[in-house]
């Protein structure tokens with residue numbers, strides 16, 4: 001699933017090509033991709049509008065239009081946004097195409113049909129439940145400590161909870177916990193101040209490095225031009241193939257399910273003690 005670094009890369013790479021462009025047409029080959037309003041209203045509203053800005057919040061992309069409505073896109077598990085010449089050969093799994101006035105089109109490709117689009121005057125109605133942005137200046141180790149204080153869930157599950165912190169998912173939670181040397185099953189409230197500080201800087205490091213490498217193409221993620229990201233080549237444990245050893249100590253990486261998602265960690269570098277409050 002695209003996480004913060006992947007969605008940030010898509011935003012950065014689309015921005016110079018779409019801002020100022022007028023939408024000249026909309027094709028929906030699967031109406032279910034539009035969550036609100038109706039597919040017909042969506043299509044007729046967008047045609048003729050100009051894209052004036054593009055922002056990211058968590059894993060959502062927000063296209064600002066020259067009107068009081070915004071187009072919100074969530075790629076979910078397998079969605080990609082590709083920017084291509086409008087006459088490009090059609091390919092599989094294209095659910096929607098937004099044509100721009102310079103002869104290009106924004107192609108929403110999604111094999112599993114889980115991605116969604118919304119057109120709304122009130123972006124908060126879609127994104128208001130999101131937690132803080134981990135790379136914004138107002139997210140600090142103190143805020144992280146305060147938010148973890150009463151949480152008894154496993155830290156891995158907490159980091160993937162979008163209302164706790166926006167944009168982190170399975171891959172970058174595993175990477176941040178490995179870098180911070182924290183076992184994924186530790187409860188949020190059991191973390192010491194030192195551990196919270198380590199986790200905070202690990203989250204920053206891991207996310208910025210992945211943005212620098214244009215995201216991780218471990219699954220279906222591609223950049224808008226069709227290129228792959230290379231962040232996964234830096235992964236220490238995330239998305240690990242079985243039998244891989246810890247790059248620090250050589251112990252075999254373990255995989256355990258936490259809330260139905262595979263979690264990868266090194267049992268030696270990320271120990272859990274009997275007296276840890278798990």
Ligand SMILES: [Zn+2]
Pocket residue numbers: 246247248249250251266267268269270
């Ligand atoms: Zn290790």
